[in-house]
Amino acid sequence: MKKEEKFGTKLLLLLVMLALSIVFVAPFVMHGIHMEDDLSFHIERIRELAQNIAHGNWNPHYYTYEFWKMGYPLGVFYPQIMMLPFAGSALMFKSVTSGIYFGIGFYTFSTLYVMYFVVNRILQQKTAAFWSAVLYTFSCYRMLDILARFAVGEFIAMVFVPLAFYGLYAVFTDQKRKWLYLPIGLALVLLSHLLTALMVILIMALLVVILLPFVHQRKIKLVHLFKSGLLFSGCSATFLVPFIHEMTYQAIVTPKGNPIDQHIFTIKNIFFSTLINSNQRFGQVSKWNSQVAAYYTIGLVLLIVALLGIFYFKRLKMVSKIALICGSVLYFSTYFGSIWTLLFDTPLRIVQFPYRFFSLATFGLALVGGNLAELMINSVTRKWLVQAVLAIVIGGTWMWGAHTYYATAGPQQDFATIVPSWRTDQYTPKKAQPVIGQIVHHQARVDGHLIQLKSNEIQSVPDGFVFKNAEFKGAKRVILPICNYAGLKVYQNGYEIPKLVTQNVEVEIQKSKSTEIKVLYRTTWGTILGNLISIITWIFCLVFLFRH
Template identity: 30%
Template sequence: MRQFTWTQKLKKLPKWTPYLVFLFLSIGSIYFTVLHNQTIFYGDDLSFNLSRIEGLAGSILNGDYFPQINYFLTGGMGYATGIFYPNLFLYPATLFRLTGLSLIQSYVIFILLVNFCTFVIAYHSFLYLHRKKRESFLFAFLYGLSSYRLSDVVFRAAVGEYLAIMLFPFVFVGIYLIIFGDEKKWFLLPIGMALIFFAHLLTAGLVILLIICFLVMNGRRLWREKTRLRSLFFATLTTIPLVAVSLFPMGEQLTFQRLRVQDNPVFYLQKTAKTIGQYLEIGVKNSGYNNLGLLVMGLLLISLLRIMKLSSLGKQLILIALLFFILSTSYFPHWLFHDTIFNMVQLPSRYFLLVTFCTLWAVAENVTKLAFSKPKVVVGFVALLLIGTLISNFHSQMSTMGNGARRKAKYEEFLAIDGQKELGYGVEFLPSGMTSWMAPTGLLSNPSGEGVTITDMKRERNIFTLSYDVAQQTNLIFPLLYYKGYHVEGTGDFSKVHDARKFEKADMHGFLEVTVSGQGELKVWYVGTLIQKVSFGISTISWGFVLIYFIRKRKID
């Protein structure tokens, strides 16, 4: 009777088997922390991101399919999340919400979808470059269950970052092809970079740091093969129009007015950096927002001890992982960079994304060189990791987290979310120096004084209308946060919209104001800016070309 080796048996499995496993892992890895008893951790950014979804759903119902201003946040006064936090990847959760599911149900299904896509993208990215199914599955398994990613999903509810983690392997394929592989396929990098940008701007910055590391390590190679440098240049230029829809409006708003993010950094790197011992302690507990996990730290150490046995790419990845692990610790003088662009990283633990990815890719690529040459050892290692991860997640769910941002909450607690106070940790995109906070009535704040008559005040969706009759020049202050793009039209003598000044001796800076005289009518609403509209057109056309290219290429192939 013919005997089959483990590898041969693996090849005999149906092609859909990995996806079935990924589906099981997508559910099982978060079952006790997100699904069990309909209880979820009240993560740092959970309410903010739920409010983003609810605001997007409300805008779509009102016919605004690409909103720049979220009126659910701030109770109707409008927060510019559409400008500073691209909505692209929130549309699936929003569509679930529009079908009638509750907000938290929509979010939970969204998490499961992201989990599954993370495994699939990781699997196919590795498989595309190395053509090894066993190693590809191992990488996807380790990457999808990595402690840092699960911490983002469960404890932080950091939607932007765990979306970026999902996309990171695809971006790496683009980087690899330009520097090590077929540089003629450079167009994959700008597509990946654009998607990362739409998911999480700070992670796009980390990708740039990764590219810089590879450029330094492979300087001689690139100098000899200048076609690779040209491909990188083309990729960079191509990325700009693809992200124009978000990049240019963001820059326009930051130059139009000063926002809190430009004055007061939300975090300082030195204050949040920890020692290696503290990271080890967090890894043992397997909970917290800055959890690299013992597995990645252990594999990084093993890879360093056996670095000479690794492939050339594996060596570079491990050295990059070590570099960013050092950067994440308090041993590095972060205080030197507090007033530089590097402070935008906010949390040194964000470097763990690079540490995790580089370590796990190097291990999967060189698994047979790291004392894991026997298939049974690999199977046992994988099985133990799966059991350990599920038990750890169960322990995290059952353990007492205390009060505060990471308390456990039943799904029904989110039925009453109103968005008024859910602006994110740093409220960084409020106007700088804003001191007053108007009660969000949804209507005009009446000016006081004799000879002032305001009638027919109403608000339909996000359009304010009124009639006025004033004896002297009067400032009308609206309960709307002041951003570029608001417009006023009507009859009579009235000014353009501008930043508010005083109201009953209170400084109303940060709210929208219109100055009127005599009699007339006003209509105020957000119409956007020319740059927003042109940028939308540029990106739409650019993505159209990308789509046409792939359609034609598929027909040719």
């Protein structure tokens, strides 16, 4: 009987999470998706992956169907494994829009489940775990990530951030084998979004330096941290090996972000955006106060959590106290632009935007919020009333936040009309910048003459192109409109031929013997080894973690 009741409770919890996931997707279905910060970039990624999946290639390194068909190695420079639910469902439903809705719903359900699992393990309270999961999933910044920013990688990474921090918690609390959640969680974050992984590692490093002197058995904890680092590298090798290979092969143009002063707003802007739980785009003039501009924020509910956390500080569990301090520092530091001006003169500049740390602040404060909810619910007899108030406050502010966005959003986007708007100089060789325009417009050079290749003369194939032109045959020198990368190989008549590289890093062949030239991005032995290491490491981690 007890087993049946336990199963029924778990099933009910999963059904509630499923219902909440549908609620989260509802505004997107009702109001559509609008052209925002990174939308066109990620739509093209989804379409590229879908095209490759349709041809049996689940992990393309070299994008050839989208991005002007210029040969873009985003599969090397951007983690893409976690994008497969978006691309696979887009292919299954024959609609990119439906694929996006499914992907958002899938990762919303995953966020609820992972956060519930983590907080339940840490606080040992199911009520606290549930409300932490709701606070985290329906947080203002998470909604901003997918609504106003359409930062899909960061949105997905927020699923696994709690898992990584639970692993660190397990290291410090000597939980047998549970420290394995640290490398597993970190690897999942990295395979979602590289910069989020770097931020998590930075915050974890600071926590280790601060907390390690105050704990017992420091050597054992350091050993677990060292092993976690090795296992994290192994789990991530499938991405890290080709990434490092291409980054060290030649100088690559990477995003630098705007000057830091463009991302530092006045206290009035930040505080007002937080008070109204704004989901408006960064810098947009507020519809409710023309004197302020919108700033990305953690939202009103988590600000209240931070303030209540100070009031209830003595009653909070130790882990909640640490989470409160970390989350509050990450949020309130944005009120002081001089701090970020100094930090962005360091390698931390790679983060690009200070508000990116709000994903970590959101996790910390959501954990505190669950602890506070449990304290409040247990302090009254009418527990249902407190939970009803929590649901109304969280749900109401979340709905209002979505309204602030849609009330000022631009026109709904027709994905069929999307053309590349992303900066195509990024993730291309620095030496190729003078000829990027020719590459984008598919202008080849044959024996010194510029030739405009027509669309039917460029055939996209998984991880490659087939170029066809009558003037190729017999030409002494053919310069193709693509940049060279370490994994590119050139073929004619079914055989690999020598690949030459111009001073502008374009692919060149000499003494062409055919009207057809095939270029493929081949998996190197290093990449194969990286994939093998990842598979072995993942199997080891999961078997060792769950063998009992």
